[in-house]
Amino acid sequence: MLEKKSVVIAGGGSTYTAGIVMMLINNQDKFPLKSLKFYDNDFERQKVVADACEIIIRERAPEIEFVATTDPEVAFKDVDFVMAHIRQGGLKMREMDEKIPMKYDVVGQETCGPGGIAYGMRSITGVVELIDYMEEYSPNAWMLNYSNPASIVAEATRVMRPNAKIINICDMPVAIKQGMADIVGLKSGNDIVDRYYGLNHYGWWTEILDKDGNDLMPKLKEHVKEYGYGPDTSGNDNPLLMEQSWMDTFTKAKDIYAVDPDTLPNTYLKYYLYPDYVVKHTDPNHTRANEVMENREKNVFTECRNITSKGTAEDTTLEAGEHAEFIVQLAGALSYNTHERMLLIVENNGAIANIENDAMVEVPCIVSKRGYEPLAMGKIPTFQKGMIEQQVSVEKLVVQAYMEKSYQKLWKALTLSATVPSAGVAKLILDDLQEANKEYWPELS
Numbered sequence: 376m377l378e379k380k381s382v383v384i385a386g387g388g389s390t391y392t393a394g395i396v397m398m399l400i401n402n403q404d405k406f407p408l409k410s411l412k413f414y415d416n417d418f419e420r421q422k423v424v425a426d427a428c429e430i431i432i433r434e435r436a437p438e439i440e441f442v443a444t445t446d447p448e449v450a451f452k453d454v455d456f457v458m459a460h461i462r463q464g465g466l467k468m469r470e471m472d473e474k475i476p477m478k479y480d481v482v483g484q485e486t487c488g489p490g491g492i493a494y495g496m497r498s499i500t501g502v503v504e505l506i507d508y509m510e511e512y513s514p515n516a517w518m519l520n521y522s523n524p525a526s527i528v529a530e531a532t533r534v535m536r537p538n539a540k541i542i543n544i545c546d547m548p549v550a551i552k553q554g555m556a557d558i559v560g561l562k563s564g565n566d567i568v569d570r571y572y573g574l575n576h577y578g579w580w581t582e583i584l585d586k587d588g589n590d591l592m593p594k595l596k597e598h599v600k601e602y603g604y605g606p607d608t609s610g611n612d613n614p615l616l617m618e619q620s621w622m623d624t625f626t627k628a629k630d631i632y633a634v635d636p637d638t639l640p641n642t643y644l645k646y647y648l649y650p651d652y653v654v655k656h657t658d659p660n661h662t663r664a665n666e667v668m669e670n671r672e673k674n675v676f677t678e679c680r681n682i683t684s685k686g687t688a689e690d691t692t693l694e695a696g697e698h699a700e701f702i703v704q705l706a707g708a709l710s711y712n713t714h715e716r717m718l719l720i721v722e723n724n725g726a727i728a729n730i731e732n733d734a735m736v737e738v739p740c741i742v743s744k745r746g747y748e749p750l751a752m753g754k755i756p757t758f759q760k761g762m763i764e765q766q767v768s769v770e771k772l773v774v775q776a777y778m779e780k781s782y783q784k785l786w787k788a789l790t791l792s793a794t795v796p797s798a799g800v801a802k803l804i805l806d807d808l809q810e811a812n813k814e815y816w817p818e819l820s
């Protein structure tokens with residue numbers, strides 16, 4: 376009999392919350408819950424999701440105690456896990472992050488380039504606040520953090536809260552591994568054993584095996600060379616790829632692969648290796664934030680309101696995906712000592728032998744009750760080493776700029792980003808971002 380756990384989802388009003396709830400309910404045999412709480416700083420937004428989830432829980436797992444609150448003490452008291460996915464400033468500020476750089480023909484993206492830097496400067500405050508609540512009310516709990524930009528958040532928490540029990544995670548490699556499984560005819564990304572190194576949204580696979588140790592790289596390389604991680608002409612039913620913008624990202628991996636055919640890339644490297652292409656293929660007046668507001672946000676909130684008005688979730692379209700599966704799997708591994716191998720964002724400390732020890736890197740780790748143990752990925756080639764060192768410096772400068780309230784350091788961070796062509800353009804973008812983020816960033820001087 377597994378011991379029951381208590382979880383708070385921070386960012387209860389997120390578009391991903393209902394998916395995580397569905398996953399938790401479906402996994403009561405593997406990760407049984409005593410209580411589930413929602414916490415958000417926006418009561419009205421969270422209420423829409425919470426009212427629907429309360430009905431789902433009542434119908435499918437009534438033994439779970441459920442509470443939605445904006446009171447940190449109620450939320451964070453007596454929990455084993457904080458599953459965090461907040462978006463400081465909301466999708467409206469994401470829209471600014473994406474549109475401001477585009478005014479200067481520079482990549483406008485949620486987590487990469489100037490947009491990611493601006494978002495990082497907002498997120499640090501919110502995530503550190505969550506850590507402080509957790510440490511005050513449940514000092515033994517783990518925070519599993521999805522809040523983006525995960526690399527900058529990870530570096531900030533490493534420096535500002537060095538002893539915090541936080542694990543920063545990303546579902547992007549999980550989604551790509553599901554794509555790889557589809558390509559080679561395996562059922563799930565969990566059937567793949569991989570070696571991978573890099574930073575968040577910025578890494579490379581060096582080995583992909585199946586559970587019997589068979590090398591899947593040759594078949595995958597053949598496919599990626601032609602189609603990226605997109606489907607071949609026979610089609611694909613991966614729901615993520617139904618969206619054209621995601622399909623473009625997955626197929627562009629073909630051109631990233633061409634730069635280094637020894638490895639298989641993370642898709643988001645396109646923002647650093649092909650920024651000119653990305654800018655050319657982005658509508659500066661209608662960016663990804665607009666698509667998310669018109670699609671995922673609208674769909675989730677409409678469905679939640681439907682459930683509440685009908686009083687039942689019997690025929691709900693809400694479902695759990697890989698994103699939810701990954702965080703619940705991680706909580707299970709930490710709780711029940713499964714020793715699963717998972718990609719996590721952790722302090723390097725030699726995992727990548729020729730990268731500085733205090734970089735926050737993404738590598739495979741073995742997860743158990745003790746926490747996580749990173750696996751050694753060895754020395755990496757000059758190309759990747761150069762790229763990683765440049766991007767690590769960007770992320771470290773952002774965190775230093777935040778802590779020292781330094782305009783100069785933030786300017787350096789933008790200037791150093793491979794997405795930005797010059798210090799002059801970096802300054803123009805920075806001044807616009809600073810104005811737009813007055814409410815959220817520390818005052819810089």
Ligand SMILES: NC(=O)c1ccc[n+]([C@@H]2O[C@H](COP(=O)([O-])OP(=O)(O)OC[C@H]3O[C@@H](n4cnc5c(N)ncnc54)[C@H](O)[C@@H]3O)[C@@H](O)[C@H]2O)c1
Nearest residue numbers: 386388389390391415416417460461462501522523545546
């Ligand atoms: N790491 C990953 O791979 C990954 C994958 C998907 C999403 N995400 C991240 O998950 C987060 C949620 O995404 P979304 O599209 O659902 O956003 P969203 O705006 O729909 O939801 C975020 C929620 O957080 C709340 N919030 C904002 N600041 C808060 C604070 N300081 N304290 C408490 N609550 C706060 C908002 O009110 C909102 O309800 C984002 O950071 C996104 O980038 C990360």
Ligand SMILES: O=P(O)(O)OC[C@H]1O[C@H](O[C@H]2[C@H](O)[C@@H](O)[C@@H](O)O[C@@H]2CO)[C@H](O)[C@@H](O)[C@@H]1O
Nearest residue numbers: 485523545546547549550615663667696697698
């Ligand atoms: O533009 P969005 O909001 O749709 O996505 C931004 C996020 O993209 C990645 O997450 C994907 C994930 O890879 C996939 O499995 C599925 O869950 O959809 C997610 C996005 O909808 C990325 O890892 C995140 O960090 C981004 O926030």
Ligand SMILES: [Mn+2]
Nearest residue numbers: 545546547576
């Ligand atoms: Mn991610």
